[in-house]
Amino acid sequence: MSDILRLEFLEKLKTYKDKHIIKVITGIRRCGKSTLMKMFRNYLIESGISAEQIIFLNFEDFDNYELLNPKSLYEYLKPKIQKEQMTYIFFDEIQNVTDFQRVVDSLFLNEKIDIYITGSNAYLLSGELATLLSGRYITIEMLPLSFKEFASVQNPSLSLSEKYRLYVEQSSFPYTLNLDGDKNEILDYLGGVYSTIVLKDVVSRYKISDTKMLESVVRFIFDSTGSPVSTKKIADTMLSTGRKIDSKTIEKYISALQDCYIVYEAKRYDVKGKQYLKLLEKYYAVDIGLRYLLLGQKANDTGHILENVVYLELIRRGYKVYAGKIGDMEIDFVAQNQEGNTYIQVSASVRDENTLQRELRPLQLVRDSYPKLLLTLDDDPTADFDGIKRTNAVEWLMGI
Template sequence: MTNKAEKYIEYLENSAFPYTIELKDQPEQIKDYLEGIYNTIVLKDIVNRKKITDVMMLKSILRYVFDNIGNPLSSKKIADTMTTNGRKVDSRTIEKYLEAFMESYIVYKAKRYNIKGKQYLKTLEKYYVVDIGLRYMLLGSRKMDAGHILENIVYLELLRRGYDVYVGKIDTFEVDFVAQNQKGNHYFQVALSVRDEKMLERELRSLYSIKDNYPKYLLTMDDDPKQDFDGICKMNARDWLLENDD
């Protein structure tokens, strides 16, 4: 395993909160620290500020969002799932809780953007979490969905680089991220591996559908050299994370 691969796994398990660096190789202390952050944000901040009475429901919804990073979600879908599981709740309550999570910067919402129509859409947003280590602490390793976790990490890095980030729609295809700044758009597809030819074709298809000349990237975990597919830059996601934004 390369040093970059080891660092990536360490980042996933240990969190990106600054203090965790000082707790390196102390997993129990890191867990305690992350639990402290979780309890402070959820119990003290959100519950008190929003005057939440059903704390168990609040925690259940947060776990659900953490468990569904990168999946299209709506307040109705979450409410229906909770009700099916025996915890009846309405969509308005879900919206209130989601808004509280976002106000506390524990969860981020990526709205959808119609690339061809150049308009923002109001349905089927995706949610991403502020820290993968926090998700790992809350859900455990059995919930380590590597593909969506990589997507989450790319999303956070795009925010860090100063972009406004949306989920793209082009005809019937989806682009994982449309990253916008004053210079224009950058387009990103994120996949664990595209060494299978059909998978490569599928991931490139949506980017090929975009006819403008803004930069387009396919980021994967494959340890392969950079490649160019008709202007689409395919590269290792860890390398992209470590480079300076252009």
């Protein structure tokens, strides 16, 4: 299968082309960052940019091993930089280069150099890079395939509901589309991705010695999708199985997992008090396939899976996403952007009247005039309950 054209991200790169600002593309391993840069390189060539103006280096390619030294890299680049024309430099997985930020900072001094870099963890935006390049870079955070992207390459004869089932049963990592839905091959592939992330990005970078405990924490978080979680609760659960770990260590683990984009956090927001809370965050997996990999059939929770998918879609659409609290009730998501809040409840089905009323009640307590949505998998016509719009979640994911 040919690569899916990630139009949303490609358009962002086009917008920033030739702007004197460093483009930093981040996201979990194998989500499509390298492919996006290759697509943009092809766009440049099709736009009339000559091959001599483009330098593309993948620092996970052993052919570039000697260039992992910053001085060697800079010496390699100098004679290739154009004097009169723009030079487009693509650094893929640049975190593998020692002191890479100093090379980038030096290149940035030349206004005829347009720089694009990718990396698989938030380390790119921490420490010296943020200090050296403050105000001189923008980030484009990639995720694996959205449902809309996934659905666009499925058999046209399938219904949206059937495509959604495939989406949550398989994986959103782009390469898995080449595996023709073979569940064993998909799990083998995801196992490799997971091992690489845990061992290379988490364990080695953050010097974590107890890998079994780390995986237990990941399993706990994945199993708690959609539920408020505290580090104390995780520690108590581990202790109940005879394994001792303190809250600070768990905080370190969770922070590392977030830095490597395998786990995303929704902090809590008090709707009435209009303040952000520091306790009982919710966590979501970057890919439902990874959740199946670790939890097996235990992960087959339709409502929480849908909630996970909706959370990631809100992130893709540029929202900051919080878990809402109003009185003693919970709102699944308070999605915030420059236009204000959108309040969202997620439920597999609300055809049962008691379930419907339970899901509506928190939204009914919200007194402002911002949009309120109830997203379900029910294949029913859109309905309005005094300003609360109930709609089919799969259609919402497609932007319908």
